[in-house]
Amino acid sequence: MKSPIANRVDTIFVHVTDLKRAVEWYGRLLGAEVKGEVQSPIYTFDMGAGRPGLTLDDHRFDDIYELKPTNHPIFNLSTSDIEAAYGHVMSIGAEIASAIRHFPDLSEFSFRDPDGNVIAICTCFS
Known part of the structure; x- marks a missing residue:
């Protein structure tokens, strides 16, 4: 069956409570340079050509979100x-x-x- 959904992953979302702290930590983990200013609600690390990005999301605008x-x-x-x-x-x-x-x-x-x-x-x- 043909699907309107592409057979690929564009990004992986990781839910965090403090975006700036998380970006610094993941930058150290990955040995990746933090590019540009870190601003809520998301920051995406480029994981290489043809690979999904790694997006950190602090849900700043979601009033009822609870990280679990x-x-x-x-x-x-x-x-x-x-x-x-x-x-x-x-x-x-x-x-x-x-x-x-x-x-x-x-x-x-x-x-x-x-x-x-x-x-x-x-x-x-x-």
Whole structure:
């Protein structure tokens, strides 16, 4: 069946309580330069050509929004060195949600951002 919805993801939304703090933290996590002025309600990190953006949203204009982080990863980031990524995440003070686990086709761990959102980092073997 043909769908009017494109088969792609344009951006991933991460809900935060303090946009400026979150942009600084995610900038350190990603090693990404913060471009332009950070203004509520959103800031989007460019994740590379052909990749979805990472949009932080503080819901400044939503009077009844309440952030409720989940206990499972909302997305994953990639690394070619899982041990170095783990050390980097620890160095920025993130709370580890699960230690590095090794599987036949990938290694991964997860951690929490300052708002409690769980993110995974994976190394995939092909």
